[in-house]
Amino acid sequence: MGEVVNVLVAFAVIVFVFRWATSGKDSSADGQSPAAILGFRPKTVTQEQVDAIRAMFPDIPADNIRYDLLRTGSVQLTSNKILERGFLPAPPPPYYRVYPRAIPNDPQQQAAQNANQAAAPASTASSSKTSENLITRFHLEDRLSTSGDSTASEPEHKWEEDPSKRQAMLRERKARMVLAARERMLAQQKQQATTS
Known part of the structure; x- marks a missing residue:
């Protein structure tokens, strides 16, 4: 005993x-822990995780990606959030007490990043110019004629083990979303034209 x-x-x-x-x-x-400052227990985030999402979505600021990864701990969940919303919210001020901002080398790059953060919640289908920019930005000009067929039967997506397959799958999913949004916008414009 x-x-x-x-x-x-x-x-x-x-x-x-x-x-x-x-x-x-x-x-x-x-003297405070990151969990006390942020209000949640942060998950472990590697630079490779941030870089993987940054490669798929170069317009999303790295701080927004890191903050969401600290909350979710999953590249897949963060990628799905970006695909569903089109943006990630900016981290709150306490985040910068724990993870200070990197000083940018290029002031124009910082100005562009601030403009992206301010414009992120805005709707991407608000005007025809915006949709044309998305079509050209994602190089979808050749798929405009077949966009009705491609968005109608979207296959079920499963998470691939190979990073290159995941990236290709997410790129295809993003293209389908852009084309579907364009179709909805054109149908809406057509309906408005017939009613007026």
Whole structure:
């Protein structure tokens, strides 16, 4: 019986020492943990995860991607959010206390990034010029005539193990979404023209 008590006491001491030793790593300069500052327990995010999403969606700022990955911990969930919404919300000010902004080398790049953050929630199908820009931006000019067929029967998507297949799948899904949005906008314009 005495040996069991000794083992339990030793185990409790080891757990206490481990927690004490690792608690210093999570604390920031002002003594608060990132979880206390952000309001949630952040997941581990690697630069490769941020770069993978950045390669698929170069217009989304890296801070927005990192903040969403800290919340979800999943490249797939973050990619799906971008595909569904078209943007990721900017991180709140406390995020920058834990993860300071990188100072950009190019002031024009910073101005473009700020403009993208401000314009992100705006609807992408608000005018014909915007839809033409999306068509040319994603190089979908050759698919305009077949866009009705391609969006009608969208296959079910499953997560691929190979990163290149995932990227191709997400690119195709994005193209289908752009073409479907264009069709809806043209139908809406046609309906407005017939009513007026």
